[in-house]
Amino acid sequence: MAGTFLRLRGSLHSGGSCQLSEKNSLAFDELGIYRLFFRAGDTALLKKMRDEQLLLLKDYDRAHHAHLLSTLRAYLFHNNSLQQTAALTFTHRNTVNYRMNKIKELTGSDFTDSVVCFHYMLAFYMEDYLRLHEPNSEKLYTAHSLERTGICRIPFRAL
Numbered sequence: 001m002a003g004t005f006l007r008l009r010g011s012l013h014s015g016g017s018c019q020l021s022e023k024n025s026l027a028f029d030e031l032g033i034y035r036l037f038f039r040a041g042d043t044a045l046l047k048k049m050r051d052e053q054l055l056l057l058k059d060y061d062r063a064h065h066a067h068l069l070s071t072l073r074a075y076l077f078h079n080n081s082l083q084q085t086a087a088l089t090f091t092h093r094n095t096v097n098y099r100m101n102k103i104k105e106l107t108g109s110d111f112t113d114s115v116v117c118f119h120y121m122l123a124f125y126m127e128d129y130l131r132l133h134e135p136n137s138e139k140l141y142t143a144h145s146l147e148r149t150g151i152c153r154i155p156f157r158a159l
């Protein structure tokens with residue numbers, strides 16, 4: 001696939017989390033970590049791995065409108081900075097701190113551990129890929145919650 005192009009409709013705003021850019025087409029070599037997912041081809045496994053990390057927070061967000069997933073995503077992809085996450089999400093730093101403590105409480109995860117952070121970040125990359133690969137599948141977070149974080153403004157779809 002090297003040297004071939006992936007055509008995209010829409011765009012993906014890169015808030016530090018995505019290697020995809022606002023081009024109409026990208027060379028396969030420009031896709032970064034997403035190349036692994038395209039090569040793997042096992043979306044069932046990717047969904048399972050993504051859900052192992054994110055489903056608990058998705059369900060909590062759905063029940064409580066807590067914006068935990070979008071907060072966690074912004075936090076992880078901005079070097080675990082409460083201040084940068086607060087600025088990006090237009091949320092007070094104390095609110096971000098409260099949400100991160102809630103996430104830690106719900107998941108039992110230690111976000112000072114780089115391996116833990118990697119697993120969650122990888123799950124977010126998997127979600128991005130799955131949205132691209134299966135545009136009509138259920139989303140873990142809404143376009144509105146991503147727009148608020150500045151990470152993804154327009155959902156993208158493969159042609």
